Amino acid sequence: MKRYGRTYLIWACGLLALGSIGCGSMEEVPAPTSDVPQGTSRAALTVNEQAALDTANTSASCQPLGNFYWEIGTGAGPLYGFPRGSGVSATTVMPIASASKWLYAGAYVQSKGYANLGPDEKKRLNFTSGFIDESTTLCGDAGTTVSECYGPAYKNVSYRLLQNGRFFYNGGHMQKLALDDIGARKGTGVASVMDWLNAWLGTPLPESDSDVAVAGGFSGSAAHYRTFLMKLINNQYELSSKLTVDAVPSWQGGPNVSSTPWTAGQAYYGLGHWIEGETVNGVWTVTGHSSAGAFGFYPWVNAAKDRYMLLARSRQLGANEEGEKSRACAQTIRKAYELGVPQP
Template identity: 65%
Template sequence: MKWTGMKRTGQWSLISAAGLLALGFGGCGPSEEGLEPLAAVSPNTSSAALTVYQQAAVDTANTSQHCDTLGNFHWELGDGATVHFSLSRGTGVGAFTEMPLASASKWLYASAYLQSKGYANLTPNEKRRLNFTSGYLEGIDATCGDPGTTVSACYGPSYKNVSYNASQEGKYYYDGGHMQKLAADDIGIRSGTGFASVMDWVNKWLSTSLPESDNAVSVAGGFHGSAAHYRLFLQKLLNNQYAMSSQLVSDAVPAYAGGPGVAFTPWSSSQRAFYGLGHWLEREWLNGAWTLTGHSSPGKFGFYPWVDAGKTQYMILARSRVLLANNEGEKSRLCAHAIRRAYLTGVPEP
């Protein structure tokens, strides 16, 4: 994608527009820890300082039908070195606001597992547990958030009660049990916080700084973090620093409703998505064919990370609607892409 008419100044600006704070910046690659601090900003910057592309993104975030019911959120778009533009709607949610990642955890865990093993060393069973065709399913969707709980205990009858269902092996079934079985066999003694925690293991393999939480023993949905934490992971992914970087399409299976071999999927879009190693492969109908457009891992509370199919851009929409959550990952996906289209074209999305 050629970036035209969007030269960045390297300066931060804080713009108030219909209750939305927009931060536009460029040339700010990740620091050594990967979390770039916000520079000092002026609260008096007018919207006239925005480019037509930035203003289109702000207008879309404020008024688009895809965004107006989402509440407060943070959105950003960048590449492997730079955040091109970000905005935060409302108050209380910014790039450094930590929140439950829910199923956005899956991409992180799968990438750490792949980094630790090497793709060439994965067994067929390990691949099936990563692309959700192993037949290991949860008996209950428990949080496993009690202090001191281990990964193996989370797998067991006191929490998720994961068991093998032979009739589902080989079929795509979206469920955290696949990954919980994998983790129980590999890092089962690890707990959510403290010495040798789950995040200690994940951060070691991904060179990230994700925070610890008791829920992290639920590896398919219990991690916490911020847009800034996840940004570092996505930028390293784009820069080919992970084994996952070259395996984004490997072992992908149909994951859309009515697709061949699909037993259960939460995917509600008409797009025919596939599922790879711990993440979705988003496809759109373009020029008469289903075309891969990006990779993502939406969380059920609304956290949405994405990279484009060509690995030139990443995008994050960060929010958390834990109470009364209703298909929040899909809502965030629609809003995030509406803002992105507006930013790239300079035309607000209705």
């Protein structure tokens, strides 16, 4: 097995679920090593691995994406992973934007126990609560609390009676939930948001000031997020058996859907994550679960819950539907890997 390089990039950036405002500089720090099977020549790769690599480099859905890291694995660990281009590896720390939602939902359900969740909590997790943020102002100032991020100086979350019971994709639902549960926590320091989340999930995610925006402010690497996905498919979380519960329609034009970024056909939204599917012979069937970030970070677990996949990248300048672009590319690579045939 090969080990990745010795440095990764930490974004000194304030982040939002649907955008960003201002960035500082990047710094290099020693990176944890991570064993992932990687071929170094065509002869060293299996047919399936070579098909995946060729697809990443040549397919129409992947060519526009720039540099990224792709990985597929099981509950036992990675099966195969590779960087396309330079500067992005399994340990590159980046803003994960709305991929934060799945982590926060997992930690919240873990901390409360699903059986103890009330209807209002479930509605805040499946985005039908009516709590919507009025502003995309950054919550990345040092010392900001979850409570302050909720308030008028930042997110300015408000309750909209007419949206109660309707799907409205927005971080305000989770910000209200966090206000009531961990409102005094900050992004860094003693009793930070990530101290709470990592304790419940058993994950190694790093702290950042923007963590107080629980629906979109987290940062991490593929290796960090991998821990969550492996534990999820190994049934180590309350959420593991609840990936399809409390699901609501979330596609454009769907019943009781007010606002959604989903453009890839029919889909549902569960507790903090998308439920993907496909229609075959007129019947819609679940194919997987995901939580794509606006800058391109895409984590996925299949419907059988025996495989996970990640595509890690961050495109903030000129970003436009980057999560959907990553989804399309990642799924094309996965198909190539499973069939052993490069995909167009």
